[in-house]
Amino acid sequence: MGGEIQLVALVKRFGSVTAVDAVDLTIPQGEFFSLLGPSGCGKTTTLRMIAGFEQPTSGQVLLDGADMAGIPPNKRNVNTVFQSYALFPHMKVFDNVAYGLRRAHVARAEIKQRVSEVLEQVQLDEPLGSLDAKLRRQLQVELKALQEQVGITFLYVTHDQEEAITMSDRIAIMNQGHVEQAATPREMYEEPATAFVADFLGVSNLMDARATRTSGAAVALDLGSGIVVEARAGDVSASGTVKVVIRPERVTIEQAGVTGPNRIPAMVTRSIYLGNGVRVITHLATGHSLTVLVPSTGDGTPASWEPGESVTCHLPDSALRVLPLDSGAADVQPVPAT
């Protein structure tokens, strides 16, 4: 059946702008792969080069191992779903659906049968505009199920990270034309390779720190104001200035005055009730702002922390992740504001 996509050192320049900068990716057959990133990161251009609407400046697009250089879109075994849907306004619904089948010279009777089958599943009186969040989530699950059932490769371009996480087998996060990281959603979330990825995917607490001493699997980090914590995840052999990241749900809030390793005195600045938990924003003694997610407990009442209250934040060493300082970190805000 096939369906493997391979990108080799793919580059696309528009004038002096490098839209796609040396992208290497291999997407095996049958995988649901998402390209995720902010607008202008090059994900759409990458997609367009695979479909054949743009010619690479250099590098290769391989489909099932065959170099696609100079192959027009109609000769490539890929199909694109357009953002604007690109329905032909001068054709009836039937003819729109039948277009591809006709070009593939499918027999008339078969076209009729297949299009009718498809149209039976479409509720034409349901305007697409009413796709609310709930229905959208439901469709995501169905799309994923369909993809698994048919076994075709999906390359999904989105800026909606929840969508990407829900549906994808693997995700690549792009930034300024290059791939920051390509991994499974779980790896991407739990083990971000760069500060950009950590910040882009979900909510992260990113802090500047100085690696002072490395001892095997752990590194001591000076967060400032003489407060030192130990980190056991990420680049533990780093030295000098680094970024350290921790997810809000990995931090625990304890009573003021609790001491111990990786515990930092803090003050609650805001407390936001979320339904399934409480988001508490604290101000650490180091000067950093730290967002903590306190989940609701078994009896449905999340612990309440009032603004102004003194607390202790526990940052477990296994959840503190050391990241190299990269160029992408420059446009990353240290900590989300809310």
Add this chain to the structure above:
Amino acid sequence: MGRAVLTAYFWAFVVFLFAPLAVLVVFAFNQSMTPTLPITGWTTHWFHQAFSDTELTGALLRSVGIGAATGLFATALGIMASVGLNARRLRLRALVVAVLLLPLVVPYISLAVGLLVLLNQLGIQISLWAVFLGHVVITLPFAVLVIFPRLRSLDPAMIEAARDLGSNELTAFNLVTLPLLVPSLVSSFLICFITSFDEFAIASFLAPPGQPTFPVFLYTGSRAPGLLPELIAIGSLIIVASLVVIAIAEGGRRWAERRLRGITAEELPTGQDVPALQI
């Protein structure tokens, strides 16, 4: 007060525009040889006489023929020029546009003289073909100005979708681009037809003796007093025919636009990106 002035202005404008046409239609049915008031009696005699005048009907047919040929050819060239102009990369785009639109600002009389000299130099006898060529030159800018904006407004994703679904460039053009251009092609044809039909300077230089186009025939005929009533009758018929054509064209355009509106990109909710690509 302001409203009264505006209303008066509007009606003055209407009278200024349409009074000459109304006068023409009224005098077409006048019994007298001379178009003067008071009208002495009504008759359809001049219409009968006009249609039995073979010189007149010959000229009319010549003009209709040249107009139709000009409309078709200029529209075809206009499509090609528009496709070229729509290319993402085009060297000397400004120059190409300037050359295409140049006939708009060159007086027809200069073009006529130039064409005459050129044909002489090439040893080609003036003929109705020369008139046709001259008319294609002057109507091409109109064709481009009508077709290009329509082409530009088409969603490029539509053509890409056709290509993606297995059409080569030519098939995608024939099945998607061309049908979507139809309203502008009809407009282009009508504008080019009318322009050619109405054109005097080039035709007067290039139409061979004994084969005048209708405007040339009108001009020479209007100096022979005996012909005047016939010309008035034909002129009023042409006005009515024009109104009918315009009404049909406008009706057709509205019908086509309603049909083409269908589901278009702007009516649908869109995300920020192209959603998916599948193998």
